[in-house]
Amino acid sequence: MILQAIVNGILFGSVYAMIGIGFSLVWGVMNIVNLAHGSFIMIGAYLSFTLYAAYRIDPFLSIPLVMAALFLLAYGVQYFLINRVVRGPSFVTLTFTFGLQILIANLCLLIWTADYKSVKLPYSSAGLELGGLVIPLVRFGIFGVAVLVTFLFYLFMRKTKVGIAINATALNFEGARTVGVDVDKIYAITYAVSAALAAAAGALISPIMSINPFTGGALVGKAFVISILGGLGSTVGALVGGLTLGLVETIGTAIFPSAIQDFLGFAVLVLVLVLRPQGLLGKRFY
Amino acid sequence: MQNTYRKSTFVWAGIGALLLVSFPFLVTGFWVRLLTQIFMFAALASALNIISGFTGYAAFGNMIFFGLGAYTTAILMTKAHLPFVVAFPASGVMAVLLAIVLGLLLLRLRGHYFALGSLGAMEAFRQIVDLWTGLTGGSQGITVPAFPGKPFVVNTFFYFAMLGMVILVVAFVSKLDKNRLGYAFKAIRADEEAANVMGIDTTRYKIISWSLSALFTGLIGSVYAYWFSYIDPPTVFNVMWVVNMFVIILIGGMGTVFGPVVGAVILETVSELVWSKFINLHLGILGTIIILAVLFMPRGVLHLDWKTLLTRRVPATAGAAGGGSPNKPDEAWTSRRKEGRDV
Incomplete structure (x- = not known):
């Protein structure tokens, strides 16, 4: 029972990790807590749902498409809108991204209605059995893709010129500008990459989670918890945070009565903030 | 700027005061209730302005004090059968006590960490209220004894009660704008380290600031509970209300004395006129208002710089x-x- 919970926790934790990495990237680089991050995940899931419903494109195959769409959308939002207030007080950017979140929620409500939607794959019940443990094929696929995307992101941040420029901007944006980095563009790329990761996460959860226009708000809370657990500015930290949340959720569901789970979640969040605001593995940059 | 006040200023102020006093006797109950609601948001936003606008700490969980005030009043009036005049100040005291405890824990955090830490505290508190059914009625909520009298009397009473809260908070904030305490708050907002070096005990002043904000928020919550005579956790610990307050402050101008009042009048009037017509678009419209307000007047209408807009x-x-x-x-x-x- 517990072992199965651990396996499920790790498999789903990989998606949480992806969500956390995108969220903490924007936070670490631009000091913006992006309350619209959950909405990007939601749009990703909706797009993948629509592509499956209309053209029978498997969610696993539509991931690059969905990522590209969100990349472009977020690039525009950051370049034309958020860049104007990016150095504002924290509550200005918080309020702005909240406005964006409810605007997106309303648009999704108009396009996809309030009904819960999810992708029903023909192979959703297939699974691997290992001595009493069940590893569902879909969840295993999700795990594999999430790990792959996370690894690609890691390489992007470490090995490409743009990734290094993002690091430099996070560390000192004036210094970065002095050596010729176009900070505006880098901010837009950062936001776009974060949204693309969110979109991939959305496409991945579409076969296993039902979504409605208000899922975005709940997901952003989780993104925040993951970032706080793992600390800002480290891919590995977000990975640890994501896996931790996945495990805590699945094991918690098995142990604690559901009535006090929400309370425990928030209480742990406040405690971690008070005791270790830099997170478990926090540092300055990627 | 004192000498720029002219005779006409006083005349206009007099006309305004007269209008405010005579409103409940001139218009229908709907408009009186709408104005009462505008006053409530103006007062709440002004109270939030003390910690967020003046001191620079984005208290996204400020509704925790509103809810505590509302629940204190409700519980004292239903379980202890105390009159409102006792429950009202008690609500303020409870809110201050909670602000001190929370402040000691959370005010060490900065920026987003404080914003979301306070939000987390509010959600945790809401869960406690939700689970403690013996005392709070849980998700069933509590019915508070209604104010006795005909609808007209009730409407008029709460109209003046909320108007009184606005005047109380705004008068306090306008004092704060010009005295040592207020300067200390603004110094913390401008640069906390520098304020510390100059001899301001920043921890103490931050806690004072949040306690003052909590005091007024708790008192308003108390009036709200008596006004609506029914409260439950989702309404009194509502994140959307905090967001509304921030939008009000943003529209009016953060850290200004009258900004929150101006912002509340604008936002609540717009939402009442627009939302009632487009129910399924209201979130989108609010979102658009927020985005436009942040982009084009991040320091509020009172600071609008039309030329460079x-x-x-x-x-x-x-x-x-x-x-x-x-x-x-x-x-x-x-x-x-x-x-x-x-x-």
């Missing part, structure tokens, strides 16, 4: 004047904006 680009792109270390975008932003305005 459409040409301005804030900060990261605005040349070296962005100033400061990237760790302190807040101050860099504020100071740059001030430079821009004074030129």
Whole structure:
């Protein structure tokens, strides 16, 4: 029972990790807590749902498409809108991204209605059995893709010129500008990459989670918890945070009565903030 | 600026006061209730302005004090059968006590960490209220004894009660704007380290600031509970209300005395006129208002700089004047904006 919970926790934790990495990237680089991050995940899931419903494109195959769409959308939002207030007080950017979140929620409500939607794959019940443990094929696929995307992101941040420029901007944006980095563009790329990761996460959860226009708000809370657990500015930290949340959720569901789970979640969040605001593995940059 | 007040200012103020007093006797119950609601948001936003606008701490969980005040009043009136005049001050006291405890824990955090830490505290508190069914009625809520009298009497009473709260908070904040305590708060907002070096006990002042904000918020919550005579956790610990308050402050101008009042009148009037017509668009409209308000008047209508409104680009792109270390975008932003305005 517990072992199965651990396996499920790790498999789903990989998606949480992806969500956390995108969220903490924007936070670490631009000091913006992006309350619209959950909405990007939601749009990703909706797009993948629509592509499956209309053209029978498997969610696993539509991931690059969905990522590209969100990349472009977020690039525009950051370049034309958020860049104007990016150095504002924290509550200005918080309020702005909240406005964006409810605007997106309303648009999704108009396009996809309030009904819960999810992708029903023909192979959703297939699974691997290992001595009493069940590893569902879909969840295993999700795990594999999430790990792959996370690894690609890691390489992007470490090995490409743009990734290094993002690091430099996070560390000192004036210094970065002095050596010729176009900070505006880098901010837009950062936001776009974060949204693309969110979109991939959305496409991945579409076969296993039902979504409605208000899922975005709940997901952003989780993104925040993951970032706080793992600390800002480290891919590995977000990975640890994501896996931790996945495990805590699945094991918690098995142990604690559901009535006090929400309370425990928030209480742990406040405690971690008070005791270790830099997170478990926090540092300055990627 | 004292000498710029002219005779006409007083005449207008007199007319305004007369109108406010005579309103409940001139218009229908609907408008009286709408105005009462506008007053409530104006007072709540002004109270939030003390910790967020003046001191620079974005208390996204400020509704925790509203809920505590409402529940204190409800419980004292139903379980202990105390009159409202006793429950009202008790609500304020409870809110202050909670603010001190929470402040000791959370005010060490900065920026987003404080914002979301306070939000987490509010959600945790809401869960406690939800689970403690013996005392609070849980998700069933509590029915508070209604104010006795005909609807007209009730409406008029709460109209003046909320108007009184607005006057109380705004009068307090206008004092704060000019005295040592207020200067200490503003110094903390501008640069906490510098304030500390200059001898301001920042921890103490931050807790005082949050306690004052909590005091007023708790008192307003108490009036709300008596006014609506039914409360439950989702309404009194509502995150959307905090967001509304921040939008009100943003529209009116953060850290200004009358900004929250102006913002509340604008936002609540717009939402009442627009939302009632487009039910399924109201979130989208509010979102658009928020985005436009943040983009075009981040310092509020009271500070609107019409000339540069459409040409301005804030900060990261605005040349070296962005100033400061990237760790302190807040101050860099504020100071740059001030430079821009004074030129």
